[in-house]
Amino acid sequence: MKDSPQNKRYPPKTAGAIMLTNVPTMGENKTVREFREFLLTIHYDFDTFNYIYLLDEEKTLKGVISIRQILHSANDTKLIHLSPKKLIVAHPYTTQERVVHLALKHNLRAIPVVDHEHKFLGEFPSKAILRALHHESTEDLFRLGGVTHTATYDDILKLPFTTILKHRTPWLILGLFGGLLSAGIVSQFEDVLSKQIILASFIPLIVYMADAIGTQIEAFIIRDLAVDPTLNFIKYLRRQFTIVLILAILISGLLYVISLLLYDQPEISMVISLALFLAIMTSLFSGLFVPFIFDRLKFDPANASGPVATIIQDVLSVSVYFWVANTIL
Template sequence: MHTATAGNHKRIALSVTTDKVPLVSLTATVADIEKVLDTEKIDQFETINYIYILGADRKLKGIASIKEIFRNPKNTVISKIMETNLITLRAHSPQEKAAMLAIKHNIKAVPVVDPEDRFLGVIPSDKILEILHREHVEDVLYEVGVGRFTNPVVELIHASALEHIQKRLPWLIVGLLGGILAAYIVSGFDHLVEELILLAAFLPAIVYIGDAVGAQAQTIMIRSLAIDKDLPIGNYALREVVVNSFMGLIIGAFAGIASQIFWGNIVLAFIVSTSFLLTILLSSVIAILLPLIFEKVKVDPAIGSGPIATVVRDILSILIYFTVASIFLGWV
């Protein structure tokens, strides 16, 4: 098993790569492969889902599944039946990319190559599952404002109280500062609340919908980026605008009609419906921009789905709501 040395290299593909896999040349036959997989030799391999075919320069030329190989006559040359449309990963790529490639292309192991495309080994299925589980736990922790553990699966249970405080307190402070700023903004619109007291009643709903829509859109965005680094942002953003415009119109109309029915205030109905629509649209824009910004500065986009995104969405939702209220109340 290859290992990484520096601490910041522990999460690269090479550190979970094994070279204990069946290797054959381009001229090998099915009969030759049977000998490679002889019962006395098979224990030396860590994974045998695929046979890896190498050229003289140790470059990966093809892959063939065991099932596909033994469907053919024993004299069949492997180069005739191997898959040449290869899915590979560079040695220093993030481990998470290996897991995403395995899922996207439905493969049980991911080949790892050096910058010259020489074969180094594969990331087997058990390591792929381990990576997926660890990344999932980390993303969930990021979303609720818990900092990174080296090995979250183990450390969540065994870390000391001090370590937990160090990982959890900083983002709570960020959230508190955001809450104080939000309270300051609300206090600047107290004259509107005095003029129409029902504005205060809808504020929690406006903030909640902004957070809910943003969380949905941002989770989808982050997962999409993880699976496809070359995500067509223009098409993706257009789809999100269409989806969220539709949802905003429905939720805004429903909220406006409900406020008119229960409180009989047409001005409030217009304020609420317009605010819901604009809040949903802006939340979807933030959901796209924040992960892209984090990706650009080489920071895990999942960090942007936690307290930072919540604070930004909450403050902008409040500003939208009271700005819309100021405009409508200024007309009457």
């Protein structure tokens, strides 16, 4: 495939960088007969010949027709009448992955590229679609395996010990300081614990449940980001929020009933159930936002977000627990 002179104007792996400009175009008011005459007078080769692009005098894209469709139409038929009303187009800065998605979704062999004024720039051809599809599929398989083009993996058998320690130690040190922070928070509420020593026994439960749900969310978003890097995060957040809210109500409600039956202390039951509810809701941050932020920062979320999300969630859970206890008791 020949490179377009405009390609260097656009970032790599975008429609503008890959598009071809030497493609067949005709006026929007031309007929099938005129197209057939046009075929007989062609004296040069096009880079691709899948579609005819219908343009007005200002080079604005008005229609797209397949060659096969034209050959099965009457001579007096206007070409514009054969074109679908809704045109599927890409813009020069559209990523190749998005173009492939459009082509597969609408069963198209090529996608026209237009600017913000809908002026025709070129075509993202079938060969480029197949090549980009192969590239993105291979990349997604690596992402699912925990290897991305933006993050490297550690080969334990080949890397020197100094490199392995350099990659692992920072996250563990972060966890160490996070654990010290959690211990410091607990020490600030010694008075509350001395009055209700039973509260101390529920700290592991509150921390564990919030961590467990946060880990579930983290696993889902890491997988979903690997499958679909263009994931609609706002829509995804709303969905996860609804699920976590239902889980928080069910689990905290169950804890309230069980603790009330076991200890017959309504205030204690209220504290631990409300604290569990709030701790579970905070897991949305550690489980959802932390992996998403790491992904956008080009770190592998499967490697980097785990230790960070865990210590953030532990600190949040302990803080929420004692804040509720101090407020109610």
